[in-house]
Amino acid sequence: MHPSPGGEHTAMAIALEDYGQNQAPTEFDAFPGGSSLLRQAFRHRGLPESSLKIMLSSLSPGTLKQYNTTYKGWWKFCLEYHLDAYSASVPQVLQFLTEKYESSAGYSTLNTDRSALSLLVNTKIGSDDRISRFLKGVYRLRPPRPRYSETWDPTKVLEYLTSWPDNQDLSLENLTKKLAILLALATAQRVQTLSLIKIDNIQKTQSKIIIHITDIIKTSVVTKTQPVIHLPFFTQNPKICPSRALQAYLDRTTSVRNGESYLWLTYKKPYKKASKQTISRWIKDMMQHSGIDISKYTAHSTRHTATSSAKRTGVSMELIRKAAGWSLNSNVFAKYYNIPISDDTPQENFAYAALSSNS
Structure with missing residues (x-):
């Protein structure tokens, strides 16, 4: 004692x-x-x-x-x-x-x-x-501090994916990993939320794909509605369009689903339901191949990257909070997610962003 x-x-x-x-x-x-x-x-x-x-x-x-x-x-x-x-x-x-x-x-x-x-x-x-x-x-x-003081530039991943063949020419492994990183960046959702996507809750319209999350997630409460993900078709660069990648993935996996209702399958036989840990590994693989230092960043860092990038390009706080699943009065973004891009980002990315905003 x-x-x-x-x-x-x-x-x-x-x-x-x-x-x-x-x-x-x-x-x-x-x-x-x-x-x-x-x-x-x-x-x-x-x-x-x-x-x-x-x-x-x-x-x-x-x-x-x-x-x-x-x-x-x-x-x-x-x-x-x-x-x-x-x-x-x-x-x-x-x-x-x-x-x-x-x-x-x-x-x-x-x-x-x-x-x-x-x-x-x-x-x-x-x-x-x-x-x-x-x-x-x-x-x-001993105040709490954000996990990251800076985040990585998502254009590294997007430029890497742009160099890939079209979706129909990719292996199932590459198509799966491509979809995982694109959905993580395009939605700013947790991997847990992405892992709970069911194919019956995916709705395609002429201009976008809508995904309803019906399973209980980390932020689910009785008074709060479940997440609804909106994925517009990205016509400027079809190779990095998450909606097109999702459609290609659904087409490719239809014959091997064996009744599995959740979206994600392992890309090797027996093609069983993929866990959120497996999806996280896919995302980290894509980050690493794109030149991101995965010794510094986890798969969850896509959430930091997506929301911080959206803020830098002028997206409203209301829309960022709604997309990421934060409440209206939440200060989580301001405290933990609104962080700068790391210093190793090429300077030409700033020029590209500035020129794109005026085009």
Whole structure:
């Protein structure tokens, strides 16, 4: 057991005396997993057993995976201090957060910890003013920073694709990867959203293709409509037109779908549904072949690139927010996405953009 900071009679020591140890995990209790831990926490609150599965379904698999990291650390902390994992006090939670802060955790991580523990601990962690004050202090001492201070120029990818043969002359592998990078850049959507495109939700009109996303995504809430993607036919350069690439991909994969309703298939037999991790790899492959340093940028950086480029060319903030799925009052773009192109961008791209805007 760690010595309590600040002497023998700290808030932690007092809280331990007040609480007791009747629900503390022991060295023989293995971490049961985040879902099991939450289920047991709901039982401790007297919730009906028949409601637990529905309540757990309110959390996406991604959120549960993220919270699981918090719960593993919390379980270890409770084991060390002989605490009840389900009914710890605010001083005990603050001790946990402080130890993580001292181990270099930043504001975003600790704020996620607060959200996770507010579901688990039978204490009002989410709204307690002491927890809020602590996190405000963390924000000032160790403010969150954007992942990227600069982004890459999308014209590198577009120029690379322009050198390729027409869609009908591409291998299925190249056509698949081409479509992945074009949709990522043209829509500014997360890879998760792109991975959920279903062929029955793709509608073609004379001037564009419209895609409705009906599955639950990261930003889905009851009061918010699902994303609708609009892809106009790009007549200036058909080789980089995402709508044409999409149509070619649908035509090419029709005979190998075997009833698969989702858009993306692996390009080798047995042509099964592609995961979002696979789609991310395709996008990174295209970035690398286009001369983008993938040691600095992930597939998600297409979102930064697309929105920042749109802003530079005069697209309104309202349209950028709508396309990217941010709320009207969101400041995410201003804080994390509106970033300059990296210094290695050729100067002629500026001239090209300036001349194009006046043509």
